[in-house]
Amino acid sequence: MKKGLILVTSGYERFVHWMLAISCLLLCYTGLGMMFESLNFFGVIFGGLKGLKIAHNFIGLVFGVALGLAIKMWWKEAGVFVFPEDFEWFKTAGGYLWHVDKVAETGKYNPGQKMFFLTVAAFGLLMFVTGFFHVVSGILSLGKRSAALALPIACIGVCGDFRVFLCSFVSGYYW
Amino acid sequence: MAEKIKLYDDSKCTACRGCQLACKQWNALTASQTENRGTYQNPPSLAPNTFMIIHYQDYVDGKGNVKWLFRKEACMHCTDAACVTVCPSGALHYNKETKTVGLDHEKCIGCRECVAACPFEIPRYDAKTEKVYKCDMCESRITNNMEPACVKACPTGALQWGVKEDILKAAARRVETLGGDAATYGDKYVGGTHFMYVLKEKPAVYENIHKDPKVPLSVTIWKGWLKPLSLLAAAGVVGGSFLHYILHGPKRPDPEPTDEKTEGGK
Numbered sequence: 001m002k003k004g005l006i007l008v009t010s011g012y013e014r015f016v017h018w019m020l021a022i023s024c025l026l027l028c029y030t031g032l033g034m035m036f037e038s039l040n041f042f043g044v045i046f047g048g049l050k051g052l053k054i055a056h057n058f059i060g061l062v063f064g065v066a067l068g069l070a071i072k073m074w075w076k077e078a079g080v081f082v083f084p085e086d087f088e089w090f091k092t093a094g095g096y097l098w099h100v101d102k103v104a105e106t107g108k109y110n111p112g113q114k115m116f117f118l119t120v121a122a123f124g125l126l127m128f129v130t131g132f133f134h135v136v137s138g139i140l141s142l143g144k145r146s147a148a149l150a151l152p153i154a155c156i157g158v159c160g161d162f163r164v165f166l167c168s169f170v171s172g173y174y175w
Numbered sequence: 176m177a178e179k180i181k182l183y184d185d186s187k188c189t190a191c192r193g194c195q196l197a198c199k200q201w202n203a204l205t206a207s208q209t210e211n212r213g214t215y216q217n218p219p220s221l222a223p224n225t226f227m228i229i230h231y232q233d234y235v236d237g238k239g240n241v242k243w244l245f246r247k248e249a250c251m252h253c254t255d256a257a258c259v260t261v262c263p264s265g266a267l268h269y270n271k272e273t274k275t276v277g278l279d280h281e282k283c284i285g286c287r288e289c290v291a292a293c294p295f296e297i298p299r300y301d302a303k304t305e306k307v308y309k310c311d312m313c314e315s316r317i318t319n320n321m322e323p324a325c326v327k328a329c330p331t332g333a334l335q336w337g338v339k340e341d342i343l344k345a346a347a348r349r350v351e352t353l354g355g356d357a358a359t360y361g362d363k364y365v366g367g368t369h370f371m372y373v374l375k376e377k378p379a380v381y382e383n384i385h386k387d388p389k390v391p392l393s394v395t396i397w398k399g400w401l402k403p404l405s406l407l408a409a410a411g412v413v414g415g416s417f418l419h420y421i422l423h424g425p426k427r428p429d430p431e432p433t434d435e436k437t438e439g440g441k
Contacts, residue, residue, distance in 0.1 A: 053263075
């Protein structure tokens with residue numbers, strides 16, 4: 001550790017974070033390859049679309065585990081809002097959207113980060129659950145009823161995209 | 176080539192099952208071990224190696240007369256086909272000429288989305304080959320100006336293959352001739368099918384018929400509406416980021432406060 005620097009995240013935190021991030025990006029890549037016919041060529045590096053699908057299923061499991069660990073690990077710090085401090089932050093939108101002289105002090109993570117964490121947690125869980133049904137309904141041939149549960153996976157991809165959209169804005173300010 | 180459809184007229188069908196055999200032969204499908212289940216209907220249902228069957232049904236009408244009802248079950252080749260919409264690999268596709276629904280097994284990855292989506296419960300999954308199978312309206316024949324194998328084999332004229340408008344007219348005429356409860360089935364659903372029935376009784380009377388087949392709502396919502404939206408969102412990510420970059424650029428860190436003022440953490 002270099003002198004004058006503060007350790008913000010432990011090695012375990014960084015490991016879980018990257019496990020979640022890498023599996024999520026791989027899921028995006030493999031998912032898009034199946035969602036759009038024009039992107040079917042994404043399957044080439046997996047030895048074809050069938051390989052892509054199998055990889056997608058297993059990466060989904062890794063994603064589920066990573067998500068569970070991440071939620072457990074960050075819930076106390078980033079999962080619950082603390083009032084009134086967080087409310088003060090909201091009033092200024094954290095200084096992101098207009099000029100603010102003084103941004104309210106918050107805990108380790110500010111409410112913006114908390115909202116982002118909660119979005120990841122909620123949609124990640126939705127993604128995992130629907131994906132699980134998607135796989136299982138195929139194996140067990142549960143038929144029509146499960147289809148209603150299985151198909152939302154495509155939509156969750158949309159939400160995923162939207163998340164990245166939000167994320168790019170937020171991180172744009174940090175860079 | 177004009178859009179063509181297939182017509183099955185149950186009032187002309189003798190259930191000889193010549194079509195079933197011709198289907199197996201043309202598509203080089205294996206036979207299954209049959210079993211006496213107290214009906215002539217065999218095989219009992221569609222299977223990966225059975226693209227069509229004739230249903231046998233003992234039906235007692237309002238006057239107490241026993242009738243035999245037959246029905247040919249096979250892919251209906253929807254105009255708005257849920258299976259084509261959900262297929263991730265393009266294995267299920269519309270035939271460019273006849274608009275029927277073909278299936279390219281080279282591309283099929285066995286995900287079974289079509290099995291869940293089909294309003295008529297047609298596609299069947301084979302665990303051995305890990306692929307899905309169904310009638311493709313003898314794509315190899317119809318694209319070469321021949322009728323499907325089942326139509327070719329039919330000795331009574333219960334099966335016809337022809338230009339859509341002509342078949343629709345012929346079906347309407349036949350229903351009129353039959354009178355009573357006779358009705359057409361198929362032409363009204365899922366944007367019109369490329370396989371339709373003339374039935375001598377009300378469609379609801381037929382066993383295992385799909386009374387109100389439609390594209391599942393989940394397919395319409397996710398694939399029809401939200402899938403295009405996701406493209407918009409993706410474009411938003413790229414466009415928004417770029418716009419932000421050219422308008423605001425990167426954030427430069429505020430100048431560090433001098434050590435003097437912050438000494439002691441106050």
